[in-house]
Amino acid sequence: MESTPVDWNPISLSDDVRSHITFNADGLVPAIAQEVETGEVLMMAWMNAESLDRTLAEGRMVYWSRSRSELWRKGDTSGDHQSVREAYYDCDGDTLLFKVVQHGGGACHTGERTCFFRSLGEVE
Amino acid sequence: MESTPVDWNPISLSDDVRSHITFNADGLVPAIAQEVETGEVLMMAWMNAESLDRTLAEGRMVYWSRSRSELWRKGDTSGDHQSVREAYYDCDGDTLLFKVVQHGGGACHTGERTCFFRSLGEVE
Numbered sequence: 001m002e003s004t005p006v007d008w009n010p011i012s013l014s015d016d017v018r019s020h021i022t023f024n025a026d027g028l029v030p031a032i033a034q035e036v037e038t039g040e041v042l043m044m045a046w047m048n049a050e051s052l053d054r055t056l057a058e059g060r061m062v063y064w065s066r067s068r069s070e071l072w073r074k075g076d077t078s079g080d081h082q083s084v085r086e087a088y089y090d091c092d093g094d095t096l097l098f099k100v101v102q103h104g105g106g107a108c109h110t111g112e113r114t115c116f117f118r119s120l121g122e123v124e
Numbered sequence: 125m126e127s128t129p130v131d132w133n134p135i136s137l138s139d140d141v142r143s144h145i146t147f148n149a150d151g152l153v154p155a156i157a158q159e160v161e162t163g164e165v166l167m168m169a170w171m172n173a174e175s176l177d178r179t180l181a182e183g184r185m186v187y188w189s190r191s192r193s194e195l196w197r198k199g200d201t202s203g204d205h206q207s208v209r210e211a212y213y214d215c216d217g218d219t220l221l222f223k224v225v226q227h228g229g230g231a232c233h234t235g236e237r238t239c240f241f242r243s244l245g246e247v248e
Contacts, residue, residue, distance in 0.1 A: 011245040020242075030154055032165060039163025041156060044219040056244065085247060088240035091232050095168040097240040108215050116221040118144075120180065120211035121135040 007083045007101060008059035013052075020093040023049065029096055033061060033107060035114075036085045036099040042107035043115040045072070047096065059084050061100060080104035131207045131225060132183035137176075144217040147173065153220055157185060157231060159238075160209045160223040166231035167239040169196070171220065183208050185224060204228035 023029050028046040035042055045063040047055065051071055054062040058073075061082035065072040075081030086099040106113035147153050152170040159166055169187040171179065175195055178186040182197075185206035189196040199205030210223035230237035 009247045011247055013245050017242075017244055030168060032156060032168065034165055041158055041165065041221055043214065044154060044156065044168075059247065087244035089242055089244055090167065090239040091234050091236070091241070092239075095239075096244070097165050110215050112215070115214040115216075115219075116212035117215070118141075118213055120141055120213055120220070121137050123133045123135055123183065123209060 009084075010059050011056040011084065011087055013056050017089070021052070021089055021096075022092065022094040024094070028064060028066070029094060031055075031061075031063065031096040031098060033082055033098050033100050033102075035102050037101070040114055041116055042082075042100070042102060042113070052096070055084060055098070056087070061098060075104060078104060078109070080106060082107070133208075134183050135180040135208065135211055137180050141213070145176070145213055145220075146216065146218040148218070152188060152190070153218060155179075155185075155187065155220040155222060157206055157222050157224050157226075159226050161225070164238055165240060166206075166224070166226055166237070176220070179208060179222070180211070185222060199228060202228060202233070204230060206231070 027048050030044055031047045032044050033042045048064040051062045051064045061074040063072040081103040082100040084098055084100055088097040105111055108115040151172050154168055155171045156168050157166045172188040175186045175188045185198040187196040205227040206224040208222055208224055212221040232239040
């Protein structure tokens with residue numbers, strides 16, 4: 001049985017802060033994961049209330065998989081865990097930003113470090 | 125009449141790249157704006173196909189305002205324009221990342237530099 005990484009540390013969410021988080025009609029809120037050390041934006045995925053609670057309680061990123069309709073403990077299959085270091089919500093309370101330590105090969109299922117590895121085009 | 129900032133430079137989007145961008149059922153795709161110099165994530169808002177086209181053609185961030193149902197040329201009211209320096213799409217083609225120069229006071233309508241200025245809580 002795999003031991004819990006030592007850098008998974010919980011965050012306590014107050015009822016006041018919780019009341020500022022707005023979930024959309026599907027009960028989801030977008031969550032951006034940014035590498036704390038480099039500032040690189042790694043990925044954006046979705047959380048429902050349960051995955052947000054699990055993320056904060058477990059100190060590692062737990063998304064909601066819209067395609068599989070289940071909790072998605074990032075890295076449990078790939079080993080590419082994300083440990084939470086800082087967590088923010090935006091002015092409207094409808095987007096979350098997590099600064100994380102990216103373990104394993106990277107955030108992207110393609111093997112890339114970040115999911116944003118393709119350019120839309122070059123500035124002219 | 126205000127002159128166009130000299131750092132608004134277009135990006136040409138190829139038909140091949142365009143075919144990889146997936147808009148949701150409302151015809152929207154989330155767009156993350158990150159400050160190119162500091163790496164700070166400034167905001168997340170939405171684009172429809174027209175606002176993406178305008179963003180790339182004009183070289184400045186043009187979102188779609190869901191509350192007003194209209195194109196939102198960031199900064200036209202506040203002066204807080206965002207000039208595009210780099211533009212990426214993610215592995216699923218359903219999220220965009222723009223590296224921008226933030227002009228004016230900041231990205232947030234509250235006057236803060238970033239919309240993510242409030243912490244969900246501290247790591248224990």
